[in-house]
Amino acid sequence: MTKRMRNVAISGIGQTRHRGHREDVNMVELVSEAVEAVLEDSKMDLKDIDCIVHGNMELFEGVHQPDMWHVLGDGAYGKAGFRITTGGTTGATIVCSADHLVASGMYDSVLAIGWEKQEEGMTTTGITNMADPLWEREIQTGAITGTHGVMMMNKFGEPANQAAAEFRVLMADNARKNYKAHLRIEITRKDVLASRVLAWPLRLLHMCPESNGACAILFVSEKLAKKLPQKPVWMHDHVTVHRQETFDLVNMGDLDTHGEAARVLYARNGILDPMKQVGVFEMYDPQSWWALDWLGKFLMLENGEQIEMILNGDFAIDGKFPVNPSGGVVSSNPIGATAIIRVAEAALQIRGNAGEHQVPKDVNLAMSTGFGGTFWTVLHLLGAEKPDK
Amino acid sequence: MYTTDKLPLDQKDCFGKFGLMSIPYRYFAGLFLSEAMIALRDDKKILGAKCEKCDKVYVPPRSRCEKDFSKITELVEVGPEGTVEEITVVNYEEEYFKKFCSMLDPPYTMALIKLDGASTKLLHRIPGDKIKRGDRVKPKWAADDKREAMITDIEYFEKV
Amino acid sequence: MGTKTDKQGREIVEIRYEMAIPGTFATGPIMGHMLNKLKDKELWGNRCGKCQNVLFPPKIVCPKCFEEPTEWVKLDDWGYIATFDVVHFPTINPLTGIMREVPYTTLIVALPNGGGFFHFCLENDPEKLAPGKKVIPVWKDKREGRPSDLEGWVLEEGQ
Numbered sequence: 001m002t003k004r005m006r007n008v009a010i011s012g013i014g015q016t017r018h019r020g021h022r023e024d025v026n027m028v029e030l031v032s033e034a035v036e037a038v039l040e041d042s043k044m045d046l047k048d049i050d051c052i053v054h055g056n057m058e059l060f061e062g063v064h065q066p067d068m069w070h071v072l073g074d075g076a077y078g079k080a081g082f083r084i085t086t087g088g089t090t091g092a093t094i095v096c097s098a099d100h101l102v103a104s105g106m107y108d109s110v111l112a113i114g115w116e117k118q119e120e121g122m123t124t125t126g127i128t129n130m131a132d133p134l135w136e137r138e139i140q141t142g143a144i145t146g147t148h149g150v151m152m153m154n155k156f157g158e159p160a161n162q163a164a165a166e167f168r169v170l171m172a173d174n175a176r177k178n179y180k181a182h183l184r185i186e187i188t189r190k191d192v193l194a195s196r197v198l199a200w201p202l203r204l205l206h207m208c209p210e211s212n213g214a215c216a217i218l219f220v221s222e223k224l225a226k227k228l229p230q231k232p233v234w235m236h237d238h239v240t241v242h243r244q245e246t247f248d249l250v251n252m253g254d255l256d257t258h259g260e261a262a263r264v265l266y267a268r269n270g271i272l273d274p275m276k277q278v279g280v281f282e283m284y285d286p287q288s289w290w291a292l293d294w295l296g297k298f299l300m301l302e303n304g305e306q307i308e309m310i311l312n313g314d315f316a317i318d319g320k321f322p323v324n325p326s327g328g329v330v331s332s333n334p335i336g337a338t339a340i341i342r343v344a345e346a347a348l349q350i351r352g353n354a355g356e357h358q359v360p361k362d363v364n365l366a367m368s369t370g371f372g373g374t375f376w377t378v379l380h381l382l383g384a385e386k387p388d389k
Numbered sequence: 390m391y392t393t394d395k396l397p398l399d400q401k402d403c404f405g406k407f408g409l410m411s412i413p414y415r416y417f418a419g420l421f422l423s424e425a426m427i428a429l430r431d432d433k434k435i436l437g438a439k440c441e442k443c444d445k446v447y448v449p450p451r452s453r454c455e456k457d458f459s460k461i462t463e464l465v466e467v468g469p470e471g472t473v474e475e476i477t478v479v480n481y482e483e484e485y486f487k488k489f490c491s492m493l494d495p496p497y498t499m500a501l502i503k504l505d506g507a508s509t510k511l512l513h514r515i516p517g518d519k520i521k522r523g524d525r526v527k528p529k530w531a532a533d534d535k536r537e538a539m540i541t542d543i544e545y546f547e548k549v
Numbered sequence: 550m551g552t553k554t555d556k557q558g559r560e561i562v563e564i565r566y567e568m569a570i571p572g573t574f575a576t577g578p579i580m581g582h583m584l585n586k587l588k589d590k591e592l593w594g595n596r597c598g599k600c601q602n603v604l605f606p607p608k609i610v611c612p613k614c615f616e617e618p619t620e621w622v623k624l625d626d627w628g629y630i631a632t633f634d635v636v637h638f639p640t641i642n643p644l645t646g647i648m649r650e651v652p653y654t655t656l657i658v659a660l661p662n663g664g665g666f667f668h669f670c671l672e673n674d675p676e677k678l679a680p681g682k683k684v685i686p687v688w689k690d691k692r693e694g695r696p697s698d699l700e701g702w703v704l705e706e707g708q
Contacts, residue, residue: 244612411646
C-alpha cells in the first residue's frame with residue numbers, strides 16, 4: 001500500500017476533439033474548450049476550483065511561459081497555478097502533481113490541463129533540442145526512429161512485423177469508435193505494411209500523427225467527490241522512473257524503465273497477474289513498434305508472448321485484456337495532452353461512460369502510462385473503489 | 390573548472406562551442422482575433438472584445454473574460470485616440486526584433502496606452518523620449534500597401 | 550506574416566517566423582577532452598570504477614552508480630551495430646536551421662571496450678545493415694573537435 005494522506009478522486013473529464021488542423025482557434029481558445037468541457041462534465045463552478053496545473057512542450061509552439069498568457073483560457077485568474085513540462089510524460093506528470101496537491105490536503109479541487117497545438121511548430125526539430133548540443137543534437141532524429149523495430153525484427157522476425165501492423169489496425173478500429181480521436185481511418189494490415197518507410201522498419205502508418213488538442217481533468221478530495229454528480233474514479237498509485245539523458249542504447253536492458261515502473265506498481269498494490277486484475281490498459285504508444293515492445297515490458301512477458309496475443313485479438317475492446325480502447329497515441333497525439341488523455345480515458349472506462357469505445361465489462365482497476373524524454377515512464381493506477389478498501 | 394581527484398583533467402579541454410536553436414513556427418490567431426487584426430488592415434479600425442457579463446473591453450481582443458470565464462463574441466470599435474498611462478524609454482537597438490518588424494530609432498518610448506472605450510492598456514511605441522503620462526496620442530497608420538493584419542499596421546502612436 | 554484562407558473560405562491570421570536563438574555550450578573538461586581527441590582521430594570514454602562500465606560520451610558521473618569515473622579509456626575504432634535508423638523523414642537540424650537531406654542513417658555502435666556510440670552510418674540500405682555487423686569509422690580530413698569530425702561509420706569489408 002502506498003502512503004497517501006487522503007483519497008483523491010477524478011470527478012470531471014473534458015477533452016477537445018483532437019484534430020490535425022485547428023486554425024480557427026488560437027492556443028488559449030483551444031485550452032478553454034477542454035476547460036469548458038470539464039466544467040460541464042463535473043458540474044463544478046470555476047470559482048470553486050482552488051488550483052490549476054497546466055502543461056505542454058513549449059518548443060512545439062515556441063511560446064515561453066504559456067501558462068502566463070493562458071490564464072484567460074484555463075481559468076487560473078486569481079488562483080494558484082503550476083506549470084509542468086516533462087516532455088512526452090507532461091500530461092502524466094500533471095496528473096501526479098494534481099494528485100499530490102489534493103492528497104496532501106493543500107487543495108480540495110485541482111484542475112489539471114494538458115494541451116498541444118502541434119500545427120504551430122515543428123515537432124521533431126523541437127524534440128531534437130532535448131539532446132546534448134555537444135554530441136547528439138547533430139545526429140538525433142527527433143521521435144522518428146525505427147530502432148525498436150530493428151531490434152524486434154532481429155529477435156522475433158516476420159511475426160513481429162505482422163504483429164506491429166496488426167496492432168496498428170486494432171488502434172484504427174478502436175479510434176473509429178471514439179469521435180474525439182484524430183485519425184479515424186479504415187486500414188488493413190496490408191495498408192500498414194505498404195505505407196511509406198519513415199525510418200526502416202517504421203512506416204508512416206505505424207507512427208502517431210501531429211495533433212492539436214487539450215484535455216482537462218478535475219481532481220477533488222473525497223469529501224467534495226461525494227457532492228459532485230459523476231461517479232468518482234479513485235487515484236490509487238503512480239510511479240515515475242527516469243534514466244540518463246544520452247542514447248546509450250547498446251544494452252536494451254538498461255532501458256527498461258517501463259518494466260521497472262510496472263514491477264514497483266504491481267508490488268505496492270498487490271497485483272500478481274496484471275492481465276487478470278487490471279481491466280483496461282491505456283498505454284502511451286507513439287508508434288506501433290514501441291507498442292509491440294512495451295506491451296511485453298508492462299505485462300512482464302519475457303518471450304514476446306504479446307506477438308501472438310495481438311494476432312489472436314486479445315487486446316481488442318472485447319478481448320481478454322483491452323488495450324487503448326480510445327485508439328491510443330497512434331490515433332491522436334497532441335503531445336502535452338497525450339499522457340493526460342490516457343488517464344482520462346482510463347477513468348472513463350472505470351466510470352463506464354466512455355461511449356462507443358466503452359469496454360463491455362465492469363472495470364475495477366485501470367492503468368495508464370506516459371512516455372517521454374529518453375525513455376522515461378510514468379505509470380498510473382486508478383480504481384473504481386477507494387484505495388484503502 | 391569542474392574538478393575531481395579521481396580522474397586527470399586539463400583546463401585546455403574546457404571551451405565553448407557555438408550552437409543555435411533554430412526552429413520554424415506558425416501562429417494562428419484564431420477566427421475571433423483574426424477579425425480584429427483584419428480590421429486594422431482593411432478599415433484602419435481598432436477593435437476590442439466586450440464581455441457581455443461585466444462590460445470589460447479587452448484590447449487586444451480576447452475571446453474569454455479573465456474575470457468570469459464567459460465567452461466573448463462581440464467586437465466593438467475603440468480609440469483611435471488614447472491616453473498614455475505608463476512609459477519606459479528605450480535607448481538601445483535590439484537586433485532580434487528587427488527580423489519581425491521595422492523598429493524606431495532610439496531613443497523611443499514604449500507606452501501602455503488606454504484607448505478611448507477600452508478597459509485594458511495596449512502596449513505600443515511612440516517616437517522620441519519626451520512623452521509623459523497623461524499625454525493624448527493617436528495612431529500613425531502604415532501605408533495601405535504595407536498593412537498586413539498585424540499590430541505593426543499601426544507604425545507607432547504620436548501626440549495628438 | 551499574413552493570413553491564410555481555411556477550408557470554409559474564412560480568412561485567418563497566420564504568422565510564420567523562425568525562432569533562432571544563438572548560444573554557446575560549455576564543454577567542461579570531460580566532454581571537452583573527448584572532443585579535442587577527435588582531432589587526433591581518437592575516441593575516448595571514461596570508466597566507472599564501481600560498475601566498470603565504459604561511458605561514452607564520457608561523463609562526470611556514472612548515471613547508474615552516481616560515482617565519479619576513475620579512468621580514461623581509449624576506445625577501439627571499430628564496433629558492432631547495435632541498432633540503426635534509416636531515416637526517410639526530413640527534419641530541420643536545429644543547430645543549423647537547415648533541412649536534413651534524406652535518406653540518412655543513424656546507428657548505435659557497440660564498442661568492444663563497452664559503451665555505445667551514436668552517430669551516422671554511411672550505408673542507407675537496411676537490407677545490408679543488421680545488428681551484429683562490424684563497422685569502422687570514416688574520419689574527415691579537416692577536424693575541429695566536434696561530432697562531425699567523423700563522417701560516419703561504414704560496414705567493414707566483407708560484412
